[in-house]
Amino acid sequence: MINITRFQLWTALIVCVLALILAGPNVLSKKTAESLPSWVPHQQFALGLDLQGGAYLLLEAEMRGVVTDTLKNVRDSLRKSLRDQRVRYEDMRYVGRGVAFRAPDAAQLDKAKSIAETVARDAGSGSGGVFSARQNLYEVRAEGNAITVRLTDAGLASLNERIIDQAMEILRRRIDPQGVLELTIQRQGDTRVIVEVPGVSDTEEIRRRIGTTAKMTFHLPHQSILAPTKETVAPPGYKLLPGARSMGEEGWYLVEEEARLDGSHLTDAQQTFQDGLPIIQFRFDTTGARIFCTITQENIRKPFAIVLDDEVISAPVIQSAICGGSGIIQGRFTVESATRLALLLRAGALPAKFNVVEERTVGATLGADAIEAGIWASMLGVVLVAAYMIGAYGLFGLFAIIALTFNLIILAAIMSLLGATLTLPGIAGIVLSLGMSVDANVLIYERMREEIRAGRTTLSAIDAGFRRAFTAISDSNITVIIAGLLLYLFGSGPVKGFGVTLAIGVGASFFTAIMLTRIQVVYWWRWWRPKTLPIMRRSPVPA
Amino acid sequence: MALVAAEDAADHAPQPGPGLGIKGKTAMALAKYFPQTTKIDFVGARYFAFSLTALLFIGVVVSLSVRGLNFGIDFQGGLLIEAVSQQKIDIAEVRKRVIALNLGDVQVQHVGGDRGVMIRAERPPGDERAQAKAIDDIRKALGPGYEFRRQEFVGPKVSESLFRDGMIATGLALLMIAIYVWIRFEWQFGVAGLLATAHDATMALGVYSITGLEFDLTAIAALLTLAGYSINETIVIFDRLRENMRRYKKTDFKELINISVNQNLFRTMMTGGATLIAVLPMLIFGGESLFAFTLAICFGILVGTYSAIYVSSSLLIYMPAIRRWRDEREGKGDAAAKARA
Numbered sequence: 001m002i003n004i005t006r007f008q009l010w011t012a013l014i015v016c017v018l019a020l021i022l023a024g025p026n027v028l029s030k031k032t033a034e035s036l037p038s039w040v041p042h043q044q045f046a047l048g049l050d051l052q053g054g055a056y057l058l059l060e061a062e063m064r065g066v067v068t069d070t071l072k073n074v075r076d077s078l079r080k081s082l083r084d085q086r087v088r089y090e091d092m093r094y095v096g097r098g099v100a101f102r103a104p105d106a107a108q109l110d111k112a113k114s115i116a117e118t119v120a121r122d123a124g125s126g127s128g129g130v131f132s133a134r135q136n137l138y139e140v141r142a143e144g145n146a147i148t149v150r151l152t153d154a155g156l157a158s159l160n161e162r163i164i165d166q167a168m169e170i171l172r173r174r175i176d177p178q179g180v181l182e183l184t185i186q187r188q189g190d191t192r193v194i195v196e197v198p199g200v201s202d203t204e205e206i207r208r209r210i211g212t213t214a215k216m217t218f219h220l221p222h223q224s225i226l227a228p229t230k231e232t233v234a235p236p237g238y239k240l241l242p243g244a245r246s247m248g249e250e251g252w253y254l255v256e257e258e259a260r261l262d263g264s265h266l267t268d269a270q271q272t273f274q275d276g277l278p279i280i281q282f283r284f285d286t287t288g289a290r291i292f293c294t295i296t297q298e299n300i301r302k303p304f305a306i307v308l309d310d311e312v313i314s315a316p317v318i319q320s321a322i323c324g325g326s327g328i329i330q331g332r333f334t335v336e337s338a339t340r341l342a343l344l345l346r347a348g349a350l351p352a353k354f355n356v357v358e359e360r361t362v363g364a365t366l367g368a369d370a371i372e373a374g375i376w377a378s379m380l381g382v383v384l385v386a387a388y389m390i391g392a393y394g395l396f397g398l399f400a401i402i403a404l405t406f407n408l409i410i411l412a413a414i415m416s417l418l419g420a421t422l423t424l425p426g427i428a429g430i431v432l433s434l435g436m437s438v439d440a441n442v443l444i445y446e447r448m449r450e451e452i453r454a455g456r457t458t459l460s461a462i463d464a465g466f467r468r469a470f471t472a473i474s475d476s477n478i479t480v481i482i483a484g485l486l487l488y489l490f491g492s493g494p495v496k497g498f499g500v501t502l503a504i505g506v507g508a509s510f511f512t513a514i515m516l517t518r519i520q521v522v523y524w525w526r527w528w529r530p531k532t533l534p535i536m537r538r539s540p541v542p543a
Numbered sequence: 544m545a546l547v548a549a550e551d552a553a554d555h556a557p558q559p560g561p562g563l564g565i566k567g568k569t570a571m572a573l574a575k576y577f578p579q580t581t582k583i584d585f586v587g588a589r590y591f592a593f594s595l596t597a598l599l600f601i602g603v604v605v606s607l608s609v610r611g612l613n614f615g616i617d618f619q620g621g622l623l624i625e626a627v628s629q630q631k632i633d634i635a636e637v638r639k640r641v642i643a644l645n646l647g648d649v650q651v652q653h654v655g656g657d658r659g660v661m662i663r664a665e666r667p668p669g670d671e672r673a674q675a676k677a678i679d680d681i682r683k684a685l686g687p688g689y690e691f692r693r694q695e696f697v698g699p700k701v702s703e704s705l706f707r708d709g710m711i712a713t714g715l716a717l718l719m720i721a722i723y724v725w726i727r728f729e730w731q732f733g734v735a736g737l738l739a740t741a742h743d744a745t746m747a748l749g750v751y752s753i754t755g756l757e758f759d760l761t762a763i764a765a766l767l768t769l770a771g772y773s774i775n776e777t778i779v780i781f782d783r784l785r786e787n788m789r790r791y792k793k794t795d796f797k798e799l800i801n802i803s804v805n806q807n808l809f810r811t812m813m814t815g816g817a818t819l820i821a822v823l824p825m826l827i828f829g830g831e832s833l834f835a836f837t838l839a840i841c842f843g844i845l846v847g848t849y850s851a852i853y854v855s856s857s858l859l860i861y862m863p864a865i866r867r868w869r870d871e872r873e874g875k876g877d878a879a880a881k882a883r884a
Contacts, residue, residue, distance in 0.1 A: 058701060060700075201691065201694075203694065204675070204679070207675060355698075356674070356675075356696070356698075357697075357698035357700060357701045358696065358697045358698055358701040359694070359695065359696040359697075360693075360694070360695040360696075360697075361691075361693065361694040361695070362692070362693055363690065363691055363692035363693060369830060373828060373829050373830035373833065374825070374829060374830075374833065376824075376828060377824040377825040377827075377828045377829040377833070378824075378825070380824035380828065381820065381821035381822065381823070381824045381825060382821070384820045384821065384823075384824065385817050385820055385821045388816065388817055388820050389817065392813060424761065424764075424833070424836075425760070425761060425764035428764050428765065428768050428836060428840070429764075429768070431768070431821060431822060431825070431840070432768045432771050432772060434821060435772065435814070435817065435818035435821060436771075436775055438814065438817045438818070438821075439775060439779070439810075439814040439817075439818075442810050442813045442814050442817065443779065443810055443814075446807075446809060446810040446813065450806065468786070471782050471785075471786075472778065472779045472782035472783070475724075475727050475778050475781075475782055476774070476775040476778040476779055476782075478723065479720045479723050479724065479774055479775075479778060480771050480774065480775060482716070482719050482720060482723055483716040483717075483719070483720055483767075483770075483771060483774070484771075486712060486715050486716040486719055487712050487713070487716055487767060489712075490708065490711055490712035490715055491708060491709060491712035492704075492705065492708045492709070493705065493760060494760040494761060494763065494764050495708070495709050495712055495713075495760070495763055495764065495767065497764075498764045498767055498768070499712075499767075502771065
């Protein structure tokens with residue numbers, strides 16, 4: 001323990017310097033940090049809402065309605081296909097997560113089965129996303145003359161996933177259309193979404209924005225006024241709408257007031273490629289397909305405006321009659337803009353009803369008060385501990401405090417790297433990890449004292465102190481790191497925040513309290529060759 | 544490892560007995576500045592400690608069953624509004640107005656002096672609109688001139704899952720700790736450590752029950768913190784005991800516990816002191832949002848120290864003999880001792 005290899009020394013130095021560089025940006029204001037050139041580390045760790053104020057909402061999707069809607073489509077296509085192919089069926093009804101019917105005519109049973117399989121396959125691919133290609137979302141079961149098309153577990157999971165994915169994008173667009181809030185939206189579990197809005201303490205506005213159903217509609221533009229301006233006065237029966245800037249649509253559109261078709265009929269939209277160019281493929285449900293067919297037949301070579309929340313997000317020109325229910329939108333898209341448009345088409349309305357199941361707001365002042373008091377108190381705590389350690393162990397106490405300081409810096413560096421969030425319980429985790437860091441040094445120094453008392457020389461006492469305290473420190477640190485990691489993995493909210501800082505803090509302490517202190521003590525010894533250790537000179541009266 | 548152990552044994556060979564290790568002039572001179580190793584008979588006094596523990600435990604159980612815990616809205620569901628005003632708030636008037644809203648069980652109290660008010664209500668029946676309306680109604684009932692500092696709503700399903708997740712995470716963490724201690728020490732140590740941690744957590748729960756401090760998610764964080772502290776204390780003492788078991792193979796187990804606890808006593812006090820010093824400013828200046836939390840931590844440090852000295856190590860006395868040590872003691876250990884003689 002008395003030998004420090006060159007490798008150890010350099011590793012320690014590099015770790016410390018790296019930590020300083022990575023933790024550095026946290027001292028700067030957010031703006032300054034963001035303006036740094038990209039090669040300079042500029043990531044900061046985030047402050048939890050309890051520390052900076054803001055609103056937190058936990059939304060839960062009502063999946064029942066979504067499943068029912070999906071099954072309704074399956075039922076409609078089953079009916080249509082069976083009727084088209086003149087297969088007799090009866091007693092069609094919903095059972096659990098599926099649609100069941102009977103084919104009374106034994107001769108047509110096989111045909112009915114294959115129709116059911118086709119419908120199941122189409123419904124699976126129609127539900128879109130990257131999942132459909134690999135998984136069977138629907139399965140067909142036949143018992144006697146009863147046939148069931150049922151949503152599989154994988155199907156339900158992928159439905160959930162798709163719904164939440166869509167909802168997250170829509171929620172972001174609705175709550176923060178300008179992209180100015182530092183909004184975080186994350187998934188929690190299968191059917192929940194966490195929305196965090198820092199700096200906003202009035203949830204009424206947020207609720208209102210979530211609650212307004214974005215309506216997507218399809219309108220025919222005015223026949224003659226094709227390039228209206230802001231000043232154009234809309235003739236009766238028409239309205240003037242702006243292009244959606246977020247989609248790169250500038251200018252104005254004059255469209256029929258009444259929508260020809262609304263977004264609820266759209267079942268899917270995907271970005272894909274045609275001749276190497278990004279396009280959007282979309283699909284309507286049965287009713288939508290019929291209406292769309294009529295409109296396109298009558299309006300070939302005319303634009304068709306897609307309107308979302310009173311903004312025209314795109315106005316593609318109808319190239320041909322589209323009667324199969326699915327079609328493509330070509331245009332000057334980039335992959336990104338096409339993906340976004342596909343998402344918006346899919347995402348026009350929230351795909352499910354969302355209920356607020358948990359809501360917390362912390363006023364900015366309470367957050368500021370909390371952080372100010374917290375910082376103040378922690379600083380005072382650190383100063384007191386420093387005085388206590390130096391009082392008890394003299395120079396070695398100072399070494400321990402230097403190590404402790406680096407412990408904090410490394411913690412800040414790792415939190416910034418991970419983009420972790422610091423919360424009030426997180427501060428508790430830090431306090432515990434600092435306590436354990438101090439404990440490691442106390443263990444080492446007390447062991448040295450014992451060894452000196454046992455008659456050892458200073459060098460051998462230093463060696464034994466580090467060596468013998470090591471098992472106690474490593475065992476206790478590893479246990480606490482295990483605990484911290486489990487709390488992080490399985491806990492939620494504050495428990496998670498506590499776990500992450502505890503695990504990182506104790507991990508860092510394992511390095512600083514042993515390695516950094518050891519380097520300082522050993523180099524100090526080599527320089528001075530002392531006959532006594534500073535820990536032996538003074539000592540508070542034990543309690 | 545065997546080499547190190549042998550060297551250790553040799554180093555300590557001239558030592559006449561535990562705790563009397565001071566040698567030479569320098570050490571003698573230093574002796575007046577710091578205490579010699581203490582020789583308190585902790586094991587002998589264990590019945591006193593056990594009675595104290597039992598008494599406290601009964602107190603906690605009684606309080607938990609009679610008073611229960613003052614669950615915050617995190618675990619109970621409901622809504623909470625905290626507001627401050629420029630003027631002194633007439634709490635009776637506010638209460639009257641809020642009760643008039645018919646929101647069921649309502650609590651209205653001052654918070655942070657007489658210019659702050661906290662209102663807690665049950666979850667209103669109905670969907671989210673009912674709940675948004677309830678919050679709105681309360682805000683309207685308060686009237687103008689208030690700044691809203693905190694506004695929370697927790698639905699019943701969420702409060703259940705918050706509680707369940709917290710418990711699962713904590714349970715798993717404790718179990719893994721016990722397994723790790725079992726691997727590194729012996730299973731008896733794992734069990735003793737687990738019981739000691741459970742002991743500390745129960746005591747802390749008792750503090751929440753007796754003082755009526757709000758038991759919310761932050762309280763869970765406090766319990767976890769002190770569980771972590773308690774585990775650290777326990778393991779440090781176990782480590783010393785393990786070392787001494789290897790070194791003094793002929794010594795009685797109870798005596799070994801005494802030696803180990805005494806050797807660690809100063810360290811335990813130093814660490815407890817340092818941690819208390821670090822937390823005390825938070826308790827005093829940390830503001831109300833940290834108060835309950837730090838109070839629990841301060842208490843936890845005291846209990847953790849106590850349980851590391853008494854509960855965890857004394858429990859080992861009542862466990863089946865620790866095999867590795869006993870084997871060495873009866874077999875190899877005896878042989879080695881004979882060889883030395």
